[in-house]
């Protein structure tokens with residue numbers, strides 16, 4: 001909302017301008033009406049692949065709407081007040097044991113890496129030992145009515161690979177979000193990646209498409 005008061009035009013000087021900008025009227029939907037779209041991408045990542053996908057999605061969202069405010073944040077950094085103002089919330093994580101990660105599965109992944117020779121060890125993401133998406137949802141407040149969201153994961157290409165995105169989507173729905181897309185999986189090679197060729201481009205296109213959908 002923008003309220004401007006100016007002194008009468010006939011007075012030479014001074015002209016006082018009062019600008020009041022109400023940042024959070026009723027959450028995301030109000031900001032969309034004000035013309036400024038807020039996109040927040042929240043991710044969890046052990047080896048960096050989901051991080052790369054999250055960045056690509058954020059990048060695609062920004063390209064689709066250059067005026068949008070787009071944030072791409074680890075779960076440990078994703079301030080819940082900021083998340084509440086999002087017109088579009090996108091949440092993603094790696095697939096562990098066919099679904100969302102847990103404290104145990106992250107520990108298993110890290111322990112397996114520690115057993116490797118130093119030169120074979122992949123770089124571990126900051127905060128990988130901390131809470132994951134599952135824990136983050138425990139503190140997430142209920143969405144403002146009309147808030148929109150989407151879920152993604154990274155996973156292998158095996159027949160029984162499973163995926164974390166459906167579990168993430170279910171939690172988003174339970175928190176009151178409307179899903180704007182089917183849960184999406186992005187394929188990695190092996191356990192530690194890298195992402196399969198073409199997946200970063202597909203993630204960018206997916207992010208752009210989400211924004212185009214909610215922009216109507």
Ligand SMILES: Cc1cc2nc3c(=O)[nH]c(=O)nc-3n(C[C@H](O)[C@H](O)[C@H](O)COP(=O)(O)O)c2cc1C
Pocket residue numbers: 044045046047048049050051093094095096097098099105106108109110154155156157158160161162163188190191192193
């Ligand atoms: C403990 C553990 C369990 C895993 N289980 C699965 C699985 O069930 N299905 C699958 O497709 N990938 C599985 N993976 C591979 C992960 O999906 C892969 O490491 C992840 O997508 C990489 O993302 P990140 O680099 O962001 O951590 C597993 C990895 C770990 C460490």
